[in-house]
Amino acid sequence: MALEEFTSAGARDFRQRYLDVFGYFPTGDKEVLVKVTEVSDTKTSFVDVRGLAYTAYADKGVMFKFIPIVKKLFFYKKNLCFAHRKPARQYQRGITYNNTTIQSVFGDNIPVEFDTIQAYSNNQEQDTEKYDVLLNDMLAFYAGSVYLYNLNIGVVMPQSKRVLLTNPLFKQELMDSIRDRGLTYEVEV
Numbered sequence: 001m002a003l004e005e006f007t008s009a010g011a012r013d014f015r016q017r018y019l020d021v022f023g024y025f026p027t028g029d030k031e032v033l034v035k036v037t038e039v040s041d042t043k044t045s046f047v048d049v050r051g052l053a054y055t056a057y058a059d060k061g062v063m064f065k066f067i068p069i070v071k072k073l074f075f076y077k078k079n080l081c082f083a084h085r086k087p088a089r090q091y092q093r094g095i096t097y098n099n100t101t102i103q104s105v106f107g108d109n110i111p112v113e114f115d116t117i118q119a120y121s122n123n124q125e126q127d128t129e130k131y132d133v134l135l136n137d138m139l140a141f142y143a144g145s146v147y148l149y150n151l152n153i154g155v156v157m158p159q160s161k162r163v164l165l166t167n168p169l170f171k172q173e174l175m176d177s178i179r180d181r182g183l184t185y186e187v188e189v
Contacts, residue, residue: 023066066094
């Protein structure tokens with residue numbers, strides 16, 4: 001996670017980089033997932049998932065943690081989703097609806113909201129079928145297929161513990177990921 005302090009000297013840059021961006025705001029001994037809603041020269045305002053507003057004043061030494069956009073797979077509401085940065089020249093850092101695309105691997109757009117960001121950030125284990133497995137940030141078994149990001153690269157046969165890949169290029173990476181998760185599948189091309 002990226003850290004940045006809100007200062008009066010850097011308020012203009014902070015506004016450009018972080019307005020409408022999701023991140024973590026420290027409150028006592030814990031951090032709360034928030035969205036930056038307003039930035040002035042002297043203060044910045046946030047809102048959390050419950051709609052509770054927070055305010056931080058410039059030059060008080062408060063560090064904010066913003067979630068960098070990392071291309072990855074994650075589970076959200078029983079769907080395997082793919083998150084990535086929109087290809088465009090942008091100044092905003094962190095995750096925001098302006099610069100982040102989240103889609104199911106079937107191409108359905110998923111809104112960039114608190115619950116999707118929580119799933120993205122927490123690498124939540126799937127609550128899907130027992131054969132749907134997130135192997136790592138880029139590989140997953142889902143709905144009888146093997147996915148490399150949002151690209152279907154093979155078929156999973158859970159009863160026979162076999163995987164049939166469409167391209168040999170990904171075989172070693174998949175075998176390593178399966179082993180790292182403690183699974184036993186034979187990978188064929």
